[in-house]
Amino acid sequence: MAALNYHHLRYFWMIANENNLTRAAEKLHVSQSALSIQLRQLEDSLGQKLFDREGKRLHLTEAGRIALDYANAIFKAGDELVSLMHGRPASMRQLLRIGAVSTLSRNFQLELVRSLLLRSDIELVLHSGSLRELLAQMHTHTLDLVLSNRPIPRDAENNWHCHLLDEQAVSLVGKPVEGEPMLRFPEDLATIPLLLPSMESEIRAAFDFLLEQAGIRPQVIAEVDDMAMLRLLARDSGHLALVPPVVVQDELRQGILVEKHRISAIRERFYAITPNRRFPNAMVRELLKVSSRDKIGNASG
Template sequence: MRSIFNYKHLHYFWMVAHEGSIARASEKLHITPQTISGQLSQLESHIGSRLFDKAGRGLQLTETGRLVLRYADDIFELGQELNDVLRGAPSVGASEFIVGAASALPKTIVYKIIKPALNLPQDIALTSREGPMDAMLADLAVHKVDMVLSDTPINSAFSVKAYNHQLGESTLSCFAAPRLAKKYGRNFPESLNNAPMILPTGQYAVRQLLDGWFQQQDIHPVVCGQFDDSALMKSFGQAGMGVFFMSSTIEEEICKNFNVRVIGKIEEVKQKYYAISAERKVKHPAVAAICDSARSSLFGH
């Protein structure tokens, strides 16, 4: 029977895999590249297979390397959790909770999803980031964020080890400034044909859902603007640039805050919401609180 792993060697491998080169790992670990290279050779000898191949000036994982990395990620994540517990981290100050959100998600929805995490018995120090989905997932992969909120589930197109936790779904409502609401509010949804419209850009799932619905309903909108940012889209909608769509869950807040009216609701289109984490089984208390509350209250029936 083979002897047990030398976990120092495994840790050096783990650092090199995440940093992309021995040189960068040596800077983080404050040891010489020669030492790391020697330890990796011993680990490869113990395993009986190469873990890296050269790729230009850097390294890329072999199939065996990718397998070992998946286990190493779990091992060192669990080790960090143990370290935090032994240090009594929750009792000496607020626990940091970093959330990434796709730009197209309405800020009010993001707030409502995250809010239950702030009601936990332990103090939570929240950091919220937003940006394109691929950037948020890249941060998740290197543990710069604890959770990513999106209306698009992660799939095999993203080379990130992460898991979808569906929070719920909502129908879409159509909003317009008072002048446009008066004109396009009657005979909905046929009234939307040739109506001025502002929409999310095509990279977001909700836009693809809307395009499919337009086709089914034989509606040909006049697209006056496309936006990555939901707040900016609502501001242009408030100014009367065109009708726009948002989750029915936040109808009341949108009408009140932007002085717009609901001119119709699309029952056939459901926008889904996901919390994406590096954990298959949610262990982070803030992520667990978010998932439980969203399913039972925010999107619950």
């Protein structure tokens, strides 16, 4: 096996960061044709294509993304060596990039990654966004894992794997009121203002269907697509909110909010979506193994 040419690797690193062969050649003070040859030699030595080309645009392949991660680690190690020789501490950490849909409970995310935060050998990068945005990032190999409250079907174009991490019944929660009678579900909801997840939420769809079957038209005071905001509104408004208990676990523990009614027929499910890759991040496998063993819901109610 041929030894890795670090000169070629530095050139590749510059191309990947500039995302443009011409700009990289200008910064490296070499001709574009010479740079192309160096890149081709690196690809030949690794036995993998590192870029897909669309006109003048370059896109990292899966192998290219892995090579870039290693190149970043190698050059960072060089910087840390210099730092170490000058008496400054150095460390090597493995990168794990996780995306989470903005509607997902922050408490659930925290319970999932809590053990990783205690490890000095892992650098954790967390992104938030819409499911479409995050899946697009995973498709371009800039995310290793996407957390979602919706499953994603596999198809010919996107060979995702969808792992069920946990599920729990949702509840109507509100501030405790002394002497308040027990909530009669669902009949009392015809007259009580409610804070609900947005129409795109699966638990909202199930909730609406349940009330429709009972002939109840709810008084919706607000629709919220962010669980963190729904939690704050439940704390401060005095209205009932429809949430998975994990969203308000701290408030329930402290008695700031109480469960008025748990709706066992409606379940919130939490998924980890991973790509089918030739070079999977080993930390993803470890994280899924831990979560399936410990079941996040055991810690979140």
